[in-house]
Amino acid sequence: MALQLMLSMMLIIGFASCSKKKSSSKGSRATGWNVDSKKSSAKNKQEAGPGLVFIEGGTFTMGKVEDDVMHDWNNAPTQQHVQSFYMDETEVTNAMYLEYLDWVKKVFPPTEANYKNIYEGASPDTLVWRNRLGYDEAMTNNYLRHPSYANYPVVGVNWIQAVEFSKWRTERVNEALLEKNGYLKKNAKTQDVTAESNFNTETYLNSPTLAFGGNKDIVLPGKKGARKTTSSGKGGKAVAATNIYAQRSSGILLPEYRLPTEAEWEYAAAAAVGQREYNIYKGQKKYPWSGSYTRSGKRQSKGDQLANFKQGNGDYGGIAGWSDDGADITNAVKSYPANDFGLYDMAGNVAEWVLDVYRPIIDNEANDFNYFRGNVYTKNKIGKDGKVEIVTKDNIKYDTLSNGRIVARNFPGQIAQVPVDEKETYLRQNFDKSDNVNYRDGDKQSSKYFNFADSDAGNKKGKEEREMYNSPKHNVSTDSLGNMVRKYDKSNKRTTLIDDNIRVYKGGSWRDRAYWLDPAQRRYFPQDMATDYIGFRCAMSRVGPKTEKRKSARNRR
Secondary structure (H helix, E strand, O other), rough: HHHHHHHHHHHHHHHHHHHHHHOOOOOOOOOOOOOOOOOOOOOOOOOOOOEEEEEOOOEEEEOOOOOOOOOOOOOEEEEEEEEEEEEEOOOOOOOHHHHHHHHHHHHOOOOOOOHHHHHHHHOOHHHHHHHHOOEEEEEEHHHHOOOOOOOOOOOOOOHHHHHHHHHHHHHHHHHHHHHOOOEEOOOOHOOOOOOEEOOOOOOOHHOHHHHHOOOOOOEEOHHHHHHOEEEEEEEHOOOOOOOOOOHHHOOOOOOOEOOOOOHHHHHHHHHHHEEOOOOEHHHHHHOOOOOOEEEOOOOOOOOOOOOOOEOOEEEOOEEEEOOOOOOOOOOOOOOOOOOOOOOOOOOOEEEEEEEOOOOOOOOOOOOOOOOOOEEEEEEEOOOOOOOEEEOOOOOOOOOEOOOOOOOEOOOOOOEEEEEEHHHHOOOOOOOOOOOOOOOOOOOOHOOOOOOOOOOOOOOOOHHHHHHOOOHHHHHHOOOOOOEEEOOOOOOOOOOEEEEOOEEEEEEOOOOOHHHHHHHOEEEEEEEEOOOOOOOOOOOEEEOOOOOOOOOOOOOOO
């Protein structure tokens, strides 16, 4: 018996050692080559960026509202699927935006003529608080910069400014990650940064030696690359070290911060995950929280308002001594409970910009996966020397908005962009041009005058008459002396305010009634204009698996 037991143990140990030896093979599964280093520093799991919360993607009914008293008919329910992504836990605050302004002011001094419009173009419009029949100078003068409002959501920011803030945030986060991993000189991001020597993620990935103005004392070969020295190859010829800079394959750099798409924002706000029972949702939420009321039903907070919104005419915060929601204008972030995804203020406080161009319908017949209208595909501009063209103070471009404000199209240090052309679109089935904003809606082919059977039928009327959206055409330009010339469209033939520069904003605000707190409600506003009730938060795409942890079919949450 003892001998039999001993033989069994030896067999088990033998199988285990064979299995261990087999699984420890270093060779590539494709070629058998040893392509991975013994101590690979690449990260195979994306980490959440600063301020972000993981949102597991899934399917949901987009546009389903309980009430439509406005009779907009612009949110017919459609079944959509959203990939997993990350979203800011709170709205971007005044403190966060001031960090951006301080950086811009330091790097691009507004006292220099070349950079004057960069800082002014990034600054919020503090005059949005003014009202013809109201005294609001305290907010006009203090809301953005006074420390009492530091953790309040930033307002007075138009859609274009929100997009630029998101780009800036991407660079600063990735810059810090590279520094942490030894690829950038320590503290260069604060001590050595200038207008002509700063960090841009895409510039670094495309040509690391051009980042920070090509300063080799700042852009380093990294901890791993620093150990690689020039070696002697065949015939004694020197072979330079390769892959000494961080790449996408290193897993260090994060995807870009950006505005969430409308589908992402609505999915995250509704947080139907809290209503899930196995593979179904138990009913439709009216608000980001459970229940059909705006007040808490929990014993500890029973009767408290769950969001900051307007109760009725002249009722922004209740009577003195008994405040309905603790605020009259905006309120500090995290003042109200988070939804089931852990996101705060997805209803009330401020409404929020999303990435989409506004159209009255969601075209789910064309796509029901990561729906988004507003794609404009570009590529890096290649200079005469065959290298990517980096924006400098000499070739920086500025745009004049319809309201006369001048904003920088790009910052020095970034790679100049140009539209994709037929080299990228020829014989493609998924896209055929750079600007896809009007795809299946708003272009010539979707107008009532277009006839697919007759290629000339769509050209019998003038361009304006053939456009689906007959919106005002305001024009602002500058003359040879630099004076601004404003041309206001006074035509009485305009039938809509919708055009390609109108963006969606979601969620109710401190100025809105409870009707607008429904996550599926949608409104629109010009992308170059700002208000005292629209703010924003950032999102980031998720790379890799859909879920954070393994789940079974019986998982309830």
